Amino acid sequence: MKRILPFIIILAVLGVALGSAWYMTRSASPPAVPATPTASAQTNNQPAQLPPAVAGVPGADPPYTLGSPNAPARLEEFGDYQCPPCGMFHPILQQMHKEFGDKLQITFREFPLTPTHQHALEAASAAEAAGLQGKFWQLHDVLYEHQKDWSDKFDVRPIFEGYAKDLGLDMERYKRDVESEQVAQRIFLDGKRGHSMGVKGTPTVFLNDREVPFASLPADSLRVLIQQQINNAGNR
């Protein structure tokens, strides 16, 4: 008996290890295919089932949107300009906008994760200040595209001002707006909406008010989900 006892113990531990791994995988979000939003080589043709819609308190009004307000698919992203996965998700969303055009409305909500990301709030303020001059999406794109250039810098203010200047913004006004109550209030309201909808991290994406599992954010999975929403609307 003593000779086989260690093998029994080892097998028991193996069983517990595999069982707990299986249980944890199941109770986490739906089994996902790629681990990163950019890894789109694998495709899960079985679209994830979206959870029920959640109603949140209103965010900043008017929100910044792309696409038609009457689009059958409404996608809302809560993002942080300094968060690397949000940076990876940015080109995916641009791709979706290009592919679906007016059938997809994209809304961006500010959700800066302070203090984890020391420059996130400043970046959100910069984008919102540009928004007051009608250039929200332009600065939004620049911030994500150059995320790596400013994320680890000590002082980002001159960098953001450089971006604003390149976009041809009225710099006097931009500098005033960045620190304005109006901009701070917009960011606060977006955050409040996020919290009311259960947002805990970024990027968190809702499709017609239903949270898209993080694992479904790669282009291939997201495309299927968006198409599904458009088809559903067409059948109604």
Next chain:
Amino acid sequence: MKLYFTAAVVSLLGLADAIYLTVEHVTGQSVRCTIVAGCSEVLSSQYAVMAGVPLALIGAAAYFGVFSLSTLAAFGYRIAGTLLTVLVVLMFLFSLWLIYLQAFVIHAFCQFCLLSAAITTALTVIVLIRVILARKPG
């Protein structure tokens, strides 16, 4: 023998840690930035995967190996003790490499990765004590 039992218990902690990291990786949880835990630059980096296999999964297999070998050694299988020493030393060297990557390449640390390095260090100390004791005459 007691040292082998200790190593087996410590390796279980490592196994739990590595399973947690593997599940986080596979479900994509580790890639999102969260309010509480911050961002996992480490787990979403290219170094988190080796030849398509999540590093955490390799870690889980290694800790399971340590557990199996130390259990066998505790029950008197001598060869298991030797293999255990080799495996733990390799894991220790690999952990040093991972800490180097976190400190100087990724410029970010991940708590559960550091916990794993600490556990491997503890295992290294245990097997080294075992080797020294075994060399002592008498």
